[in-house]
Amino acid sequence: MGSPPILAVLAVIVAKALVVIVVLLTAFAYMTWLERRLISRFQVRIGPNRVGPFGLMQPLADGIKLFFKEDFVPAGADKVLYYLAPGLAMVTAFTAFAVIPFGPPDVQLFGVPLFQISNPNAGILFVLAVTSIGIYGIILGGWSSNSKYSLLGALRSSAQLISYELGVGLAIVGVVLLAGTLQLPEIVKEQSGFFFGFLPRWNIFVQPLGFLLLLIGATAETNRPPFDLPESEQELVAGFHTEYGGMKFAAFFVAEYVNVITASGVATTLFLGGWQGPFVDQFPILGPLWFVVKIFAFAFFFIWIRATLPRIRYDQLMDVGWKLLVPLALLNLAITSVIVLIWPSLGGGS
């Protein structure tokens, strides 16, 4: 068989990117609904239940409301950067998802794997690079608004993101050392099979400390409570997006929730065996399903701790980041390196 026509390949790539964007947008909409409903349950309230059955149309109503809001720009704002910031935040949030595999790589059409948008050699580093560009959305949004609350929120946020990126990066290196590759499909493949015949060979059982560090770091990186200092209402009104309304606010909102989904996807891929689960070998279509189930577990966890833990103080946040997360991640890295060196069969490196 000759090589497939380039137009067909391009069409497949564009189509799967569009599908992923639509799915992520839908997931975002229903994550807001899920969060409001669950938080209500945790607080012995009922939550939004009027719009449609179980309030399922609520995200749609919210969207329409935001769409018809007045489109304003605060006085003295830097117009170009003010408009650029929410777009930047949203685009980077979607882009980061591009390298996460959500199904078996051998499901292909015209030689293009269907369950992953792109598989660059730098793999997981791509996620780190794109999220580090995402910080600019927050910094620029806060600075260009010409408001002290926005600026303070942006300052806090950038300091927080830089500090926790270090711990997260070091925690990820442990997994990369074990797998011997940066590419995510390979890391997932590495986690197939069982320990002792029943325990899935997931990295969470090999690198429990690394998983814990990644979970804490991801909570901080996505501005989720108890690390939501950049927008702590009692102190900063709404942080970096205080001066944003309507669809521009919605863009920041989308970015925040898509980042949570991407962070859950990264944690699933690195530590929970990605799309792997029972019967995936027989029915590859089950891959995305298991992936969604695992992401949902993380989403529930994030909502759960939001309802459970009070926000921590700013100095505590910095202490946790630099004096706890980074040293523990270094310790984890050192131990993993020694083990991979002694038993090279554990690591996949050549």
Add this chain to the structure above:
Amino acid sequence: MPTLNQIIFWFFAFTAVASGIVMITRQKPMQSAIAFLVTLLSLAGLYLLLDAQFVAILQIIIYAGAILVLILFVIMLLHSHSGEGSTSKVPLQRPVAILLSLILFGGSIYLFASTDFGVASTPPSDMGTAQNVGHTLFDKFILPFEVASILLLTGLIGAVVLAKREREDSSNDAH
């Protein structure tokens, strides 16, 4: 008829130079910093064009993600209200700056003119993968690599020592 590679090259090259010019002509440091971000991203694009994926990603993580964010941080803390540059200047700042830039420009022109561009062989396309960059770095250039890391460590410790001494001084003044 230019090839696709050439079109992409000229796009990134033009963006890099244009945003570089924007960077040095803006009055507000914030806008300069954003123009610099565009320059860094276009350079990453050029690395990608040369099959140096790993270097391109590192360029974004380190320069755009860490160093420039710190620069923005300083700008926001120092000029938070106006976002305008400092008005205090070193004496003769402008003439000295022009002279130094001219020297740098002349040097790069000399290098450019004295290079024989026909000779350079095309490296294999998998040269830029993480594996190959790692092998090159640790097999052939381990000594410069370690020297560079010791240099960074020295800078790190130096920064901590300087910051700490200042705080002790100010607390002594207060008592």
